[in-house]
Amino acid sequence: MTLNNFSIRKPNTVLIVEDEPLIALDIEQTLMNAGHICEIHTSNGDALRLLEHNTPASAILDIALKDGSSEQIARSLVCRNIPFLICSGSRSDDMADVFRHATWLPKPFEPSRLLDTVADVIAQRAIQGEMEQRA
Known part of the structure; x- marks a missing residue:
């Protein structure tokens, strides 16, 4: 539910x-076992509709x-x-510039590497947020 373009923040949601x-189910199961809440979307349209009214803690994208x-x-x-x-x-050298803002996790990957990478991405954002508040 949204009010005046209010976006619902979903902490711990990926x-x-x-x-x-x-692959989607494997990623979901790995993350859920680690305590994350997951939202799977298989298309651009579905994911963009979700983002209109929700703010996940992080995201994992296939290009x-x-x-x-x-x-x-x-x-x-x-x-x-x-x-x-x-x-x-x-290949990472074939991607659009906007993808360069992201951490790269090539397929195939080990579940532990996925969890470590997601944790790093969320931690980096938390540190960045703290730095922005201090500035």
Whole structure:
């Protein structure tokens, strides 16, 4: 529910944008076992609709989705200062500039590496927020 463009902040929630069901479920299960709440979306449109009214703690994006590049989602995350990581089999030198704001986790990956990377991304955002408050 939104009031006057109010975005509901969802602490500890990770937005997963992945169009391969088995990969999405594997990521979700790994994160849920570590205490995260997950929102899986398989398309640009679904993820962008979620972001209109919700603010996850972080996001995991695959670059190449069935309905195109997740570039617009990444731009929305950058504009809203939501940390995200790229989990993709694509080469990092082939990606749009907006993806360079993200931490890179190549597929395939070990579950422990996923958890460490998500924790790092969230911690970096917390440190950045503290620094901004002090400035």
